[in-house]
Amino acid sequence: MSRPMARPRTRSFLRAGALLALVLLATACGMVPPEPHTTEAKEVFWLYNVILVMGGIVFVAVEGFIVYSVLRYRRRDDRLPTQIHGNNLVELIWTAIPTVIVLILFVLSTLTLNSVSQASTHPGVTIEVEGKQWSWVFHYLDDDGDPSNDVIVQGTALDGAVMAVPVGEPVKLILISNDVIHSFYVPAFLVKRDVVPLPEAKKPNELEFTVTEKGTYSGQCAEFCGDLHARMTFSVQAMARPDFDAWTAAIRAGETPAPSVPAGGGVLKVSAKNTAFDTKALEAAAGQPFKIEFTNDDSFDHNVGIWNGSEELFRGEIFSGPATKTYDVSGLPAGDYTFVCDVHPAMTGTLTVK
Amino acid sequence: MTVQVPTSMSADTTTHTALAHREAGMPTPLVGMLLFIASEVMFFGGLFASYFNARAVHIGEWGPPAGAPELEIFPIALPITIILVASSFTMQFGVWAIRRGDQRAMRNWTLLTLVLGVTFLIGQIYDYTQLGFGISDGAFGTVFYTLTGFHGAHVFGGAVGLTILAARASQGQFSKQNHVAVEAISIYWHFVDVVWIALFSTLYFLR
Amino acid sequence: MATTALTPTSETYRRSWVIEWLTTVDHKKIGILYIVNSFAFFFAAGILALLVRSELAVPGLQFLDERTYNQAFTMHGTIMIFLFVVPVLSGFANYIVPLQIGAPDMAFPRINALSFWFLPLGGLLIFSGYLFGGAAAEGWTLYTPLSGGKFSTGVGTDLWLIGLLLVGTASILGSINFIATIFKMRAPGMTLFRMPILVWTVLVTATLILLATPVLAAGMIALFIDRNYGGSFFDPNTGGNPILWQHLFWFFGHPEVYIVILPAMGVVSEILPVFTRRPLFGYRAFVHATIAIGLLSFSVWAHHMFTTGQVFMPFFSFMTALIAVPTGVKMFNWLATLWRGSIILATPMLFALGFLSMFLIGGISGVMLSAPPIDFHLQDTYFVVAHLHYVFFGGSVFGVFAATYYWFPKMTGRRLNEPLGKVHFWMHFIGFNLAFFPQHILGIQGMPRRVADYSPDAGWTLLNLMSTAGAVLIAASVLPFLVNVVATFINGERVGDDPWEGNTLEWATSSPPPAHNFDKLPPIRSERPVFDLRHRHDAERVSVAKVEDQ
Numbered sequence A: 001m002s003r004p005m006a007r008p009r010t011r012s013f014l015r016a017g018a019l020l021a022l023v024l025l026a027t028a029c030g031m032v033p034p035e036p037h038t039t040e041a042k043e044v045f046w047l048y049n050v051i052l053v054m055g056g057i058v059f060v061a062v063e064g065f066i067v068y069s070v071l072r073y074r075r076r077d078d079r080l081p082t083q084i085h086g087n088n089l090v091e092l093i094w095t096a097i098p099t100v101i102v103l104i105l106f107v108l109s110t111l112t113l114n115s116v117s118q119a120s121t122h123p124g125v126t127i128e129v130e131g132k133q134w135s136w137v138f139h140y141l142d143d144d145g146d147p148s149n150d151v152i153v154q155g156t157a158l159d160g161a162v163m164a165v166p167v168g169e170p171v172k173l174i175l176i177s178n179d180v181i182h183s184f185y186v187p188a189f190l191v192k193r194d195v196v197p198l199p200e201a202k203k204p205n206e207l208e209f210t211v212t213e214k215g216t217y218s219g220q221c222a223e224f225c226g227d228l229h230a231r232m233t234f235s236v237q238a239m240a241r242p243d244f245d246a247w248t249a250a251i252r253a254g255e256t257p258a259p260s261v262p263a264g265g266g267v268l269k270v271s272a273k274n275t276a277f278d279t280k281a282l283e284a285a286a287g288q289p290f291k292i293e294f295t296n297d298d299s300f301d302h303n304v305g306i307w308n309g310s311e312e313l314f315r316g317e318i319f320s321g322p323a324t325k326t327y328d329v330s331g332l333p334a335g336d337y338t339f340v341c342d343v344h345p346a347m348t349g350t351l352t353v354k
Numbered sequence B: 001m002t003v004q005v006p007t008s009m010s011a012d013t014t015t016h017t018a019l020a021h022r023e024a025g026m027p028t029p030l031v032g033m034l035l036f037i038a039s040e041v042m043f044f045g046g047l048f049a050s051y052f053n054a055r056a057v058h059i060g061e062w063g064p065p066a067g068a069p070e071l072e073i074f075p076i077a078l079p080i081t082i083i084l085v086a087s088s089f090t091m092q093f094g095v096w097a098i099r100r101g102d103q104r105a106m107r108n109w110t111l112l113t114l115v116l117g118v119t120f121l122i123g124q125i126y127d128y129t130q131l132g133f134g135i136s137d138g139a140f141g142t143v144f145y146t147l148t149g150f151h152g153a154h155v156f157g158g159a160v161g162l163t164i165l166a167a168r169a170s171q172g173q174f175s176k177q178n179h180v181a182v183e184a185i186s187i188y189w190h191f192v193d194v195v196w197i198a199l200f201s202t203l204y205f206l207r
Numbered sequence C: 001m002a003t004t005a006l007t008p009t010s011e012t013y014r015r016s017w018v019i020e021w022l023t024t025v026d027h028k029k030i031g032i033l034y035i036v037n038s039f040a041f042f043f044a045a046g047i048l049a050l051l052v053r054s055e056l057a058v059p060g061l062q063f064l065d066e067r068t069y070n071q072a073f074t075m076h077g078t079i080m081i082f083l084f085v086v087p088v089l090s091g092f093a094n095y096i097v098p099l100q101i102g103a104p105d106m107a108f109p110r111i112n113a114l115s116f117w118f119l120p121l122g123g124l125l126i127f128s129g130y131l132f133g134g135a136a137a138e139g140w141t142l143y144t145p146l147s148g149g150k151f152s153t154g155v156g157t158d159l160w161l162i163g164l165l166l167v168g169t170a171s172i173l174g175s176i177n178f179i180a181t182i183f184k185m186r187a188p189g190m191t192l193f194r195m196p197i198l199v200w201t202v203l204v205t206a207t208l209i210l211l212a213t214p215v216l217a218a219g220m221i222a223l224f225i226d227r228n229y230g231g232s233f234f235d236p237n238t239g240g241n242p243i244l245w246q247h248l249f250w251f252f253g254h255p256e257v258y259i260v261i262l263p264a265m266g267v268v269s270e271i272l273p274v275f276t277r278r279p280l281f282g283y284r285a286f287v288h289a290t291i292a293i294g295l296l297s298f299s300v301w302a303h304h305m306f307t308t309g310q311v312f313m314p315f316f317s318f319m320t321a322l323i324a325v326p327t328g329v330k331m332f333n334w335l336a337t338l339w340r341g342s343i344i345l346a347t348p349m350l351f352a353l354g355f356l357s358m359f360l361i362g363g364i365s366g367v368m369l370s371a372p373p374i375d376f377h378l379q380d381t382y383f384v385v386a387h388l389h390y391v392f393f394g395g396s397v398f399g400v401f402a403a404t405y406y407w408f409p410k411m412t413g414r415r416l417n418e419p420l421g422k423v424h425f426w427m428h429f430i431g432f433n434l435a436f437f438p439q440h441i442l443g444i445q446g447m448p449r450r451v452a453d454y455s456p457d458a459g460w461t462l463l464n465l466m467s468t469a470g471a472v473l474i475a476a477s478v479l480p481f482l483v484n485v486v487a488t489f490i491n492g493e494r495v496g497d498d499p500w501e502g503n504t505l506e507w508a509t510s511s512p513p514p515a516h517n518f519d520k521l522p523p524i525r526s527e528r529p530v531f532d533l534r535h536r537h538d539a540e541r542v543s544v545a546k547v548e549d550q
């Protein structure tokens, strides 16, 4: 069964190897993270690249050894190669090498960890970030003790909230949630932190960073949090201090560059009976979260879902009646939508948002 | 783990049948039981971890929810604890009896153990009705019923095992040489007892 | 080469084959049942993966809505792990371990059958969520509070829990059986340090299962109580702590990943020596490394929780990176086995080499993730998805295919067709890298995992398209494999009892072995008794570097 290897085989092997090397080279560029835009991210970027190079060296060495051995030591005849059972010295050496690499890596990463998780005593702004299914709320905390004029930015699953921050000042986030776990993630900052609904006894997570360049950075929830997890986006706008002050002042004055949140939207009432809704038309205010009080009078499943064309923006829980449930819908931009029972697509009506 | 394995067999033996597997050391069913108990230890370990976690994040006094009476070791908890501990001794007397080859005595000890075990269970169920809080009444209620409930289920399982032992003993199936099942069930029973002692001290004393 | 196998003489007792297979307590039949059942679940979970990939090929929602997508990846991950890799490796272990230690069967044959039959039952329960209003859709990790009663109302999640409790119970029973078998059923002369490496890895794996799975069971029961009886283990509003679930889950979950890699490493360590005609270099070091990995695996679980901000990172980071040391020892032992060997590239060997290279990549990306500052960026992105497929698929699944090609002749007496096997390997290998390598880059550029859709402006489209193409290629590669298995089974080349010139005891009996496995055993004086038997006459030509006793 053991035929000596044929020469052309080697050549095609080499050619495949060269191709592979090319692909690897091309991808190596992709293996570098996005350009870092906070002071912390710059340190992480450096650490990442050091570790990537270390990993790359290990990869090339080990993979090269495998490929070389396979090419070089193919079976030629029935003779038995020398039977080597082990060698304590080399085994010791190759236990030591990874140990050293691991120690270096650990020291570097712990130093970076300590440095990026240092909290400043006087952050430029402190923002309470609330993650909820499926939108973000940014609540700028100030010291005036009067919550009525606080700057609060509320996003929706369609329209991510914008967080403005001043460039060059430490920004402190307090991350809270009252439903499920989310995660605040801005790729350009090379950082994320989970937004956890913790029991009272625990302090909420905090995250601090100092943005170094003006610009808009997109962010997204990175912890799976249910149906519309993929739509839980936001963006961070870093601007000079004066612009930032103007931005907050504008929101305070009600000239909303981003929608602000009034207390509690309206409650819409709908009911379903004999596989039909009792109304064909609903109305809600633009950009404001609202509630739908849905009564199912049938003994089987219905719900209310809100669709924009072929895209479902909100899906109410499906349940069978007779029962009533209240859905919380995050704000929608102005426009006409359809509301549908997802179990019975023929049950529809129009939702007007203005 | 106390599994003992003979490893110093002569290197030169050549057997002509594979069926000659090792009879030396601990009987295989006992090994199986010990391994099973190792997994049970981890299971209860997980539940205990949940208990201590709930305690650690609890604000205010740790104990039954407001409105319910304090946990008392009288009149139920301490007496049934004593009963369960006693049943470990009666079980062991049964094991010693069969090691001597006295099958009748072993059956009687087993039956006594069974009675004690069932008494424990009845006591525990009665206690549940007196506590004044339920599994859905806050973190304490949840961990209390989950831990004691799973322990109770294990006692019940042990009681079933004891019943089988007693029945088999009545038919004369055990002997001085041949009583692995008795040893196995006794180990399990002792384990269940130890878990209860840990539970009892955690729930009632460690406050 | 003269045949060295000691052919048994006795005949097997026959019954109707359906009844025979349904009621069998023979470890070999049960092993095959495990393997066939697992592959069925592999195809099911693979089809779900194809759904996931086709949805992600381009931006926008084309085939699935969000909820269906979420169910698809949840079921994909769950089924792949719990009903494919773990059981398929148990299946091979079931078949091979008793043979390799010269035992007639497992220690508890009936419990063995029971633990198999729990599997299809549990698997169907998990899947049956689709029939009752939707399968679980919280990811295979089922994080609370999302998986709690308030946010996941369907019964799909309850069915998931019940199904997995069954599967978990089965694997605990199975592991008790393996440990008892290995300790109590070894043939005379088969000392612990003469056991084949596969047996060692199965021993350590079984210990991990025995100690880790019950903790998950406790967690799942707690979650079930929360969902159905108003418990408050994980609900922060009533005094619970959602992070507790993550601790319980990962205390199990991390050992779990070694549960699926160690036996695959065992398989590779069986195959490399045979196809290089060398002993495994550093047998003892390899055993110690396996034990070290087993021990370390219990102290690293919180590396999945760096971003929760609720764990002490330096400790877990250090322990995690430390696992690279024993794993590195193994890697270097394999390399040294190749070095100056007499290598023949038969299909099992190709898959074993595929394992070495792909697991290497997955291992290195794992070490990168173990640095918390880097994990802050990469956690829950496609980089982690790439890592987990490089170790699961590039590692364990390549190991599974290697095992399939290697032991198929033992199980059936027929060898799988080599050219078709090579086609399978190359399609698989290329498809795999095309599907999963780009995911590293996607992750580094910031694409989160578990999203049904992404923005066309994000610049992720091309890489996603490549990944989907790779997935299709993997799926296509299954075709030659299936054709090969079926055709060989019906009318394949008969190759005798020991076609590869194996080293270990399973090659000393007939193919397939008789019900009681052996009539005669060769003397066992090293970890390669059949090799010793074959070369007993040319011992002078063989320079034995070290003969260790015990």
Ligand code: HEA
Binding pocket: A055, A058, A062, A097, A098, A099, A101, A102, C141, C257, C258, C260, C261, C303, C304, C320, C321, C323, C324, C325, C327, C328, C329, C331, C359, C360, C362, C363, C364, C365, C366, C367, C368, C369, C370, C371, C375, C378, C379, C380, C384, C387, C388, C391, C392, C395, C396
């Ligand atoms: C078979 C499965 C398997 C295996 C073997 C591993 C092996 C390793 N894994 Fe992986 N891992 C998973 C399966 C696996 N993992 C899964 C499924 C997840 C995601 C779960 C989820 O969230 O859904 C995950 C996630 C995961 C994370 C969390 C990521 C996150 O969510 O943020 C981390 C972080 O530390 C990690 C680390 C490691 C490390 C350090 C190893 C090490 O054991 C690797 C060691 C191997 C080598 C390093 C290669 C060989 C060694 C050498 C050649 C020596 C020289 C090398 C060096 C010194 C670098 N893994």
Ligand code: HEA
Binding pocket: C042, C043, C045, C046, C047, C049, C050, C052, C053, C073, C074, C076, C077, C078, C080, C081, C084, C085, C138, C139, C140, C141, C385, C388, C389, C392, C393, C397, C435, C449, C450, C451, C452, C467, C471, C474, C475, C476, C478, C482
């Ligand atoms: C052993 C484990 C394993 C294996 C083998 C695979 C195999 C594959 N995985 Fe899987 N995957 C996981 C374990 C695994 N995965 C886990 C744990 C997760 C995380 C889940 C979570 O986030 O909760 C995950 C998540 C995951 C994602 C991320 C989803 C997300 O985060 O949104 C993706 C996306 O590309 C993916 C793709 C694939 C693909 C394309 C394959 C392919 O390689 C599959 C190849 C197989 C086939 C294609 C089957 C072929 C069959 C046929 C063609 C039909 C023949 C049929 C008959 C004869 C009846 N997987």
Ligand code: CUA
Binding pocket: A131, A132, A133, A134, A181, A182, A183, A221, A222, A223, A224, A225, A226, A229, A230, A232
């Ligand atoms: Cu919020 Cu994902």
Ligand SMILES: [Cu+2]
Binding pocket: C253, C254, C257, C300, C301, C303, C304
């Ligand atoms: Cu892990």
